[in-house]
Amino acid sequence: MRIAREQVRVRVPATSANLGPGFDALGLALGVWDEVTVRAITGQTRVSVEGEGNGDVPDGEDHLVVRALRLGLETAGAPQAGLDLTCRNAIPHGRGMGSSAAAVVAGLIAARGLISDPEALDESVLLALATEFEGHPDNAAPALFGGATVAWEDADGPHAAAIPLAPEVRPSVLVPADSLATRSARQVLPERVPHRDAARNAGRAALLVLALSGRTDLLLAATEDRIHQGYRSEVMPATTEAVRALREAGWPAVISGAGPSVLVLERLDRDTAQTLSRHGWRVLDPGVATQGAHLLA
Numbered sequence: 271m272r273i274a275r276e277q278v279r280v281r282v283p284a285t286s287a288n289l290g291p292g293f294d295a296l297g298l299a300l301g302v303w304d305e306v307t308v309r310a311i312t313g314q315t316r317v318s319v320e321g322e323g324n325g326d327v328p329d330g331e332d333h334l335v336v337r338a339l340r341l342g343l344e345t346a347g348a349p350q351a352g353l354d355l356t357c358r359n360a361i362p363h364g365r366g367m368g369s370s371a372a373a374v375v376a377g378l379i380a381a382r383g384l385i386s387d388p389e390a391l392d393e394s395v396l397l398a399l400a401t402e403f404e405g406h407p408d409n410a411a412p413a414l415f416g417g418a419t420v421a422w423e424d425a426d427g428p429h430a431a432a433i434p435l436a437p438e439v440r441p442s443v444l445v446p447a448d449s450l451a452t453r454s455a456r457q458v459l460p461e462r463v464p465h466r467d468a469a470r471n472a473g474r475a476a477l478l479v480l481a482l483s484g485r486t487d488l489l490l491a492a493t494e495d496r497i498h499q500g501y502r503s504e505v506m507p508a509t510t511e512a513v514r515a516l517r518e519a520g521w522p523a524v525i526s527g528a529g530p531s532v533l534v535l536e537r538l539d540r541d542t543a544q545t546l547s548r549h550g551w552r553v554l555d556p557g558v559a560t561q562g563a564h565l566l567a
């Protein structure tokens with residue numbers, strides 16, 4: 271295996287994971303994109319960042335895109351090289367919109383684009399590597415494949431399948447000013463949950479697949495969760511209150527990923543959006559990214 275191209279450009283979408291009851295399984299790609307240009311060079315690795323993360327993320331070998339890219343090259347049996355990265359980031363960090371999965375997937379797709387035999391990093395290898403980085407497959411799957419996905423793991427590794435998405439499913443995302451690391455929002459989760467809550471979630475997750483693919487009248491009932499959102503309320507009280515108030519008003523609102531953003535699986539009306547903006551939320555109408563991460567010409 272050799273490095274066959276000197277430069278590649280990658281685009282990768284934001285993702286919202288869980289969608290309420292589908293903890294670590296369901297995910298949706300959103301039309302907010304990071305773009306990374308990678309050049310293989312002879313000197314030391316350097317990274318420049320425009321937009322989200324500028325000044326906050328490492329600018330050398332520790333950068334997440336670089337680490338993922340190196341794992342991709344290593345897995346493919348390709349030689350390592352110095353790397354010159356230019357990142358144009360639109361996905362907010364630490365908000366539950368899958369920025370870390372996007373960075374990992376960007377690095378892996380860049381590695382695939384650079385090498386002489388891209389099939390060494392086929393879809394299942396990419397999903398396995400991205401899941402290894404993230405610890406769960408629910409952001410990695412829609413970041414790689416676009417649209418809505420259900421992901422699961424077995425002895426062969428992670429797998430993903432597309433959920434056909436009804437056109438009425440038009441997400442709104444409320445992004446708060448403050449961030450919260452996914453690691454912190456996972457630390458508050460219990461080791462065990464009551465059987466009745468697990469059973470209720472299983473039913474709701476199954477219902478949600480139906481709702482997303484056409485029975486949109488069921489979205490509110492189908493987005494109820496008992497196994498992660500309640501436990502997370504202590505670390506994101508404003509998010510919890512926004513989800514509660516929106517659901518009471520009939521909107522299918524959930525915590526986006528590990529929070530603290532809120533995902534609503536319907537387009538908010540203008541009055542509701544304006545009220546939320548006045549309360550400090552950045553209200554996005556990103557649309558669904560039907561295409562996953564890809565190389566640009």
Ligand SMILES: Nc1ncnc2c1ncn2[C@@H]1O[C@H](COP(=O)(O)OP(=O)(O)O)[C@@H](O)[C@H]1O
Nearest residue numbers: 327334363364365366367368369370373451452
């Ligand atoms: N584009 C990126 N480039 C480099 N590092 C990134 C990038 N996106 C995310 N990260 C790293 O991942 C962290 C956020 O990941 P995480 O806590 O999982 O939140 P989320 O994925 O929900 O945004 C950032 O603080 C940063 O360290």
Ligand SMILES: N[C@@H](CCOP(=O)(O)O)C(=O)O
Nearest residue numbers: 287294366367368452527528
């Ligand atoms: N299933 C994970 C999803 C984390 O998504 P992120 O976008 O917040 O990284 C969880 O709920 O912890």
